Amino acid sequence: MARYAYFEKDFVPLEDAKINVMTHAFLYGTACFEGIRAYWSEEEEQLFVFRMKEHYERIIQSCKILRIDPKYSVDELCEITLELLRRNGDRQDVYIRPVFYKSTHAIGVKLDGLDDGFLVFAIPFGDYLDMDRGLKARVSSWRHLEDNMIPMRAKINGAYVNAALAKDEALQDGYDEAIFLASDGHVSEGSAENLFIVRNGKLITTTVTADILEGITRNTVMQIALEELDIPVVERPIDRTELYVADEAFFVGTGAQVCPIAEIDHRPIGDGSIGPISRQIQNYYFDVVLGKVDKYRTWCAEVYV
Numbered sequence: 001m002a003r004y005a006y007f008e009k010d011f012v013p014l015e016d017a018k019i020n021v022m023t024h025a026f027l028y029g030t031a032c033f034e035g036i037r038a039y040w041s042e043e044e045e046q047l048f049v050f051r052m053k054e055h056y057e058r059i060i061q062s063c064k065i066l067r068i069d070p071k072y073s074v075d076e077l078c079e080i081t082l083e084l085l086r087r088n089g090d091r092q093d094v095y096i097r098p099v100f101y102k103s104t105h106a107i108g109v110k111l112d113g114l115d116d117g118f119l120v121f122a123i124p125f126g127d128y129l130d131m132d133r134g135l136k137a138r139v140s141s142w143r144h145l146e147d148n149m150i151p152m153r154a155k156i157n158g159a160y161v162n163a164a165l166a167k168d169e170a171l172q173d174g175y176d177e178a179i180f181l182a183s184d185g186h187v188s189e190g191s192a193e194n195l196f197i198v199r200n201g202k203l204i205t206t207t208v209t210a211d212i213l214e215g216i217t218r219n220t221v222m223q224i225a226l227e228e229l230d231i232p233v234v235e236r237p238i239d240r241t242e243l244y245v246a247d248e249a250f251f252v253g254t255g256a257q258v259c260p261i262a263e264i265d266h267r268p269i270g271d272g273s274i275g276p277i278s279r280q281i282q283n284y285y286f287d288v289v290l291g292k293v294d295k296y297r298t299w300c301a302e303v304y305v
Helices: 023-026 052-066 074-088 157-172 215-228 240-245 274-290 296-300
Strands: 002-005 010-013 031-033 038-040 046-050 094-102 116-124 135-139 179-181 187-190 192-198 202-205 234-235 248-253 258-262 298-302
Touching: 002 074, 010 074, 023 094, 023 192, 031 157, 031 179, 046 074, 052 074, 052 094, 052 135, 052 215, 074 094, 074 116, 135 157, 157 179, 187 240, 192 215, 192 240, 202 215, 215 234, 215 248, 215 258, 248 274, 258 274, 274 296, 296 298
Parallel strands: 135 179, 135 258, 202 234
Antiparallel strands: 002 010, 002 116, 031 094, 038 046, 038 094, 046 298, 094 116, 179 187, 192 202, 192 248, 248 258
């Protein structure tokens, strides 16, 4: 089955969606992106795009930081994405990658005076991390970028070299994932995920001023915990040693979804198995993304009408 991308203001075969080697974004990382999931429901024979509007609202904010003129409204971006998915015709889970980028073919480090481009493609995509067992994580030797270096509030392509270095170190050392510390020594987030811990029945996560991405899945989990599961949520700094004494810990993100952690730096989290709160949140989250919870059905955009 042919796959399509939206590229240079048109739907084209995915294999034809190519940029020039002199494209500014390729040379300097001057682009921003989103990761959006769409979930296939066998029960309803429907593909649901989860919180698409919120993702496009966030990429517009990223564009503002990078001085990119998006030229599309959020509603237009949503409709382009739905049409792309219809053309691809998937009946399975997919991952959607929209990118705004500096498209001028030029040498020179700057942002102003460059052309801006947009593309989006979608591919079949399963689990980014193994959610059926607790992950082994390590605190990275690489420190997290700061807001005054490359702002993590924006999903800037070039910033993910920092994540790649941390994730590669973790994998090479036999772990599944990395945990960043911020410049002040407090916990920040995973290589490409936000982080929660559980202590004494409370869900604790770092604040949005701890050099983290303002995660849409993070927001979803906090709302589910507070409004549906009656679990208190606290946003505050987290010390490194709190990771070691936490009752539970888990990563969240569009890619990671809700992924429990069993061990950090060779120390078991809780009893080393997936904890009850982590499992409860994980199960409820998957009901939500598959359109099974009426209250949150508006978060799930239907592709096939």
